[in-house]
Amino acid sequence: MKPKITIYDVAKRAGVSQPTVSKVLNHYPHVKQSTKEKVQKAIDDLGFEPDFLARSLVTNKTRTIGLIVGDIANPFYAETAKVIIKEAQGSGYEVILVDTDYRRDFFEQSVKSLIAKRVDGVIIASITRKNDQIKDLQELGIPIMLYNRNLDSKSVNYIELDNEKGSMLAVEHLITLGHKRIAYISGPIQYSSFQNRLNGYLLGLRKHGIDPHQDLIYEGPFDYENILQYTLRLLVADLHERPTGFIVANDQMAIAVMDAIKRFGLRIPEDMSVIGFDNIDISASPFIGLTTVSQQKKRMAILSIQHLISIIEGKTAIDQSIRITLEPELIIRKTSGSVK
């Protein structure tokens, strides 16, 4: 285990003062060419790498950003995290990834840790609508970008999908195919995206003169097993009470719904239609072929990191918040069909 090489070692070897080394490190304009070379040689000889921690303490920049997601094992988050991380790395930032398991206590703890570690900014992909920790970050001047979420309060940057419209597209697609009894499987509506998707479903039905039926709407624990069991319970209903189609608030849950339908012995889409939300990669596979609402996940991810970095580096004025709403697109594959 070698002793750590510091800027002092470099200075001594180059025969200059330690601040001078700092100046060549930071490409200060007024350094004589010859001393620049002496210093550079000493750096190379010693294999010196400046310590970011020490630098951060004085510059107040860590070149680290936080990314908070609800569940990195959900492909939607993994696929977008990839885009965010690559883009950040390309701009010289590292990202601390936090997985909250959709739990409030974990979320709160994480924000504290990220503040303590002085991240330069944070992208939050999983936050409940009401949240006051955002305020802590804002007061400390840490830029925030909400991604796929929105808040009840104002003055926070966000990029989201027009979720309401997304659901309406799904509803209208099914109605066009002759469906009248359409079930809806939601994620927790404390999250704005899930709330808005649910709203869109209700609006879409009403617009076509269909009264939403409480028994056909699920909002509860949204792990695979719970979704599977709920779906099975809906299917055992009398035929005239059984839905003919499902709209599901994300693809991951939609796959669980499809699993239940298949286990129950019904065919998709002949007997039952399913529409998801997110358009994760696997949904395009011919073995899934899920009809789904795309939320332009890559675009959303890249915009959020680019804007965040732009704010961090002072290239975007912060006196006005960034609010971007992307257009949803219905991608029709083979899990949606005409009602019999």
Place this chain on the structure above:
Amino acid sequence: MKPKITIYDVAKRAGVSQPTVSKVLNHYPHVKQSTKEKVQKAIDDLGFEPDFLARSLVTNKTRTIGLIVGDIANPFYAETAKVIIKEAQGSGYEVILVDTDYRRDFFEQSVKSLIAKRVDGVIIASITRKNDQIKDLQELGIPIMLYNRNLDSKSVNYIELDNEKGSMLAVEHLITLGHKRIAYISGPIQYSSFQNRLNGYLLGLRKHGIDPHQDLIYEGPFDYENILQYTLRLLVADLHERPTGFIVANDQMAIAVMDAIKRFGLRIPEDMSVIGFDNIDISASPFIGLTTVSQQKKRMAILSIQHLISIIEGKTAIDQSIRITLEPELIIRKTSGSVK
């Protein structure tokens, strides 16, 4: 934007010296109860949170670990990263996630950044067999855990699967089902896991008196499109030269292979068998139902983070490296069947 509250502010308000505040912060034993309370009150009043950066500079501990993966969008990495991150968070560590896109230059850059940011340790899930940057980390005394990988050099901690045995299980399963012409789709063999899986395939065939055929082995770019195209090319061969089964070095690629088979109009498993590697979550879905070699991903992930933290915190002696090899298990689903 509030000014940052420091330990000095707390000291002044509590009417004690600044080191005394530090002592109550760190739960030093010899602090009078009454001053402890005074200080705690000042901390609460001001909402003070100690700055980790400053602390790290002196303690030489950042409570941050690095996790390097090849592609976080591959569910295998996402699902295991989740386990690692959750466990780390539970022990008071944050994780910087690095995605290398399997590129050497990105890998090298990342290691430098992680060193500069003084991570307490690093878990590497994607590293080529020959690599000398490991040495840099070791010389700096930064603990390393290789995860799902191994190195040609000695003296590095790793947890891996018996990959050779895994492939042999797959080969023998197909041979038992009557297959003789078995194709193999590999990832880049600079990675030990892929090299060992390929070795197992070759060994398995030879053990049963079958000579491996070069035309049935693919090693090249391993994105979806390339795998799809290669598979299609194999399928157009004359019937007697066409393989009857595929063993694929990971599930993600296996799904691409299945896609090609389906597009070509063949049925799985009636006309063609497919076996993957990893047992990612989606493989268990009835719509995929992939026969695959499980590498106990959750166990592997949790062991690697637990051991790493144990080393970081000095609970494990570092004079001997940790070498753990897990047993593979063949999970037979519905993509493997008897040859016609």
Place this chain on the structure above:
DNA sequence: CTGAAAGCGCTTACAG
């Protein structure tokens, strides 16, 4: 163009 000094926000021996 270069260096002496102060400071970022903490911890840690060391005295007392």
Place this chain on the structure above:
DNA sequence: CTGAAAGCGCTTACAG
């Protein structure tokens, strides 16, 4: 039990 002093490894005015 508490505080004065030094130090972690850098950057940044400020003089010269």
